[in-house]
Amino acid sequence: MLANGATLEYKKKDAESGSYTELEGLKEIPDIGTEAEKVENTCLKDPHKKYEMGIGDLPDMVYKFKFDNSSAQSSYRVLRTAQEKKEVLSFQEKDADGTTIEFDAQVSVKRTGGGVNGVIDTEVTMLVQSDIKFTDPA
Numbered sequence: 001m002l003a004n005g006a007t008l009e010y011k012k013k014d015a016e017s018g019s020y021t022e023l024e025g026l027k028e029i030p031d032i033g034t035e036a037e038k039v040e041n042t043c044l045k046d047p048h049k050k051y052e053m054g055i056g057d058l059p060d061m062v063y064k065f066k067f068d069n070s071s072a073q074s075s076y077r078v079l080r081t082a083q084e085k086k087e088v089l090s091f092q093e094k095d096a097d098g099t100t101i102e103f104d105a106q107v108s109v110k111r112t113g114g115g116v117n118g119v120i121d122t123e124v125t126m127l128v129q130s131d132i133k134f135t136d137p138a
Contacts, residue, residue, distance in 0.1 A: 003029055005096035008063055010078070010089045013104055020092050023075040025066035027121065029093060032101060032132060034058055061126040066119075067111055076122045080109045088129050098137030104130035 006029050009020030034056025042049045068074045082089055086106060093101040105126040114120040 001095070001097055003096075007094045009092045009094070013088045013090050020090075023065065023078065025068055025075050025122075026063065027066055028064035030061040030063060031059065032061060058128045058132075061128065063124045063126070065122040065124065067122045076109070076111070079107050079122070079124050083107050083109045091126070100135040102133040102135070103128050
């Protein structure tokens, strides 16, 4: 499946309204998921080491956007404001096949550098504050 058509939307966490607002200019979506830690739990009578699946750690999830600071509704400004307020937002990624991924996160926003014929982007690192909920397409 191509990433083309994916969107990322946000809303205020625990907002009265259930509607999300799309963040414009999305260029890249991250890997999403956890890798559980392998925990060694071998007994003295075991012939070899035994392991259990521990808890996982979410990696940094970095979304990339076209840099646009032209209005208060631009993705860069909305997310930079949330960063400054240390606000937790609710996010919903919608993929082209109909899969939705929902999570709450604080954001860290960075404007990338550029050069001759180089594009300046906005990189948004998600510091996930909830479980990640996957909803499969119908």
